Amino acid sequence: MDLSRYAALFQTESREHLGACSQLLLDWERDPRATEPVVGIFRAMHTFKGMAAAMGYGNLTELAHRAENLLDVLRSDPGAATHELHDLLFAIVDALEAGVGEAIAGNDAQLDFKGLLADLDNAAVATQPTGSWAISAKGPEPVVGQAGRAVRVTIRPAAQMRGARALIALRKAETLGKVGSVRPAPAAFEQEDFDGRFAFRLDTGESDEAVRQAILAAGDVDAVELGEESAAQPRAGAAPGAGDAAQRTRQIRVDLRRLDALMNQVGELVVAKGRLAELVARDASPELQAVGSRIARVVAEMQTEIIQARMTPVWQVFDRFPRVVRDLSRQLGKRVAFEVEGEEIELDRALLDELGEPLLHLLRNAVDHGIESPADRKKHKKPAEASIRLTASRERTNVAIRVEDDGQGIDRAKVLKKAKAEGVVEGNTTELSDDLLLKILTRPGFTTAATVTDVSGRGMGMDAVVSRVRALGGSVQVESEKGKGTAFILRLPTTLAILRALLARVGDERYAVPLTSVAETMEFNAAQTTAVQGRETLLLRDEVIPTVHLRERLGVGPRRTDGRRPTIILDVGGRRSALVVDALVGQQEIVVESFDGPKGMLPIFSGATILGDGAPVLILDPAALV
């Protein structure tokens, strides 16, 4: 059988299961006596083992199997696990994650887990409870009584119809004596996804070896483990409920590239639809018009569906963060409570993939530089355990992701002094607003040369964070208060590829402004303006809004202040500006094309698109204009 076909599936599923292990390990660490996490890890590890075995990856299987044995023992006494043991399990999950990639690349045989396996052996000895059957596989058979033996059977993962095979094994056992307490209940054997592991009690006068041989004779039996009956071994994890199975059949896995391809095609269709609408509007028979509008409707529905299909809950990216924060805070000797909220909020998969790194940056910075040392916190009468919160929430058509710490905050006076010294801000600036602070923090190289230690880390890669988020059509905001903490807020559109835009004309060219950032449109009248701190601003319902003359900004020509000019009020996270243009052309759906501007290009564009009439148009980045 050609297993390479299954490699991709194996990889994704492994990632899920091992990711679940990491998450559950964290839960376990927080609540060492809870049974659910260890049962969950056991199950995930077991499933992973089964898959690795089916792929023929011997080394991965071996490590997972041995970890599973240890977990099996710990299931009955989760509190027995030490810190070192948790660390070992974390290390094993990491090794398996790395190993998956290697194995798929054909290097399973080269994987070397000797160190971890030795650690596992030591741990197994240390945690061995009396009469545990899981350990029996490793050493000589424990001496057990003849009656009431616990028998645990594993059907080969690759076997066909493991449930039916399990039943045959049970029948074989029945020929030797009385069988009872079968777990999971034999009804589970009828489920297609029965995992092939079951246990029962056997009262028999036969020797262990005879029992083993009898059960092995059922065929396709991987392992028979015998031990003394131990009371109340929870087997909750052994058999997935029928509900799971029913739910699973409603979903299928699709390669992300398929969805991307589909999305691109729909994008093309949207452009063609726009062009068709234009032609139909010009001169078309009623029939053609009817067909045209029908096509337009169907395309719009397709677009909604494909966008929905690509929506992914943010936990898929957030899930690895608790581990990162834990590791880093331990390493730095800090105590941090990490909270995640809004994990169910959905974003386009492509966007989400791009967000992982920037968020990681922000979290690392929060732990490393935002949170004070325990001693400092004590000195400032703050709780010893610091708090970092990662929150996703919906804001109109956008999604806001907030990374917040209760650390020392940014010392604005220091930053201002430094910025002045470097000539980044004018010498007479007395106050550093949040916006200005962000501008300074994201200047490449600004903070790397800084001696202000409390912000040094924040600058590391902050420019990369901001440019990545902007490239995705989003914006970044910072809020910081000295002594209280810092928050970074990323605002993103929920989907990347297709957005509604307002088209505006300046000179001979049209430009697209994402509608998500348009608060309203109005007419600009020079009479309504006043100068605030030397800047022209527009007075709108008691609100003072700075103006941006796009003509001037683009270098097309001098600003025009005569008569009335169409103006777009931009709003990005509460920050506003009035964008003065030559004319408003209309609203349209545009398909965002990936965009690498030439060097020296004005930093006010986030992408490009092709309109229905075939003309290329640049998309303005509202965040760069407010």
Place this chain on the structure above:
Amino acid sequence: MSHTVLVCDDAIFMRTMISDILTTAGFEVIGEAETGREAVDRYKELKPDLVTMDIVMPDMGGIEAVREICKVDPDAKVLMCSAMGQQALVVEAVQAGAKDFVVKPFQPSRVLEAVQRILG
């Protein structure tokens, strides 16, 4: 002396294939049946060492036939032949008294392994 076999399947193709596999391995196919009822009748008549039994057959299915055969002979050695995805039916057949099963499409080695297990 070679073991005797009764092959039950409503498809000639499958009967031929199973017969070929078993004959090549030295078994003696002494009879065939196309329906469950026929299988029961032939079993009583021929008393074969082994029966291969399709699950889905007209006029009494394979599972019912196993039940009937085991009533006559509790030690009857029946090998179920199942298609993929019929695990629940196979489980039922084993509960009815079938000793082992193979899953179509057949690999000769798997069929023979199962037969060896049954005949011990």
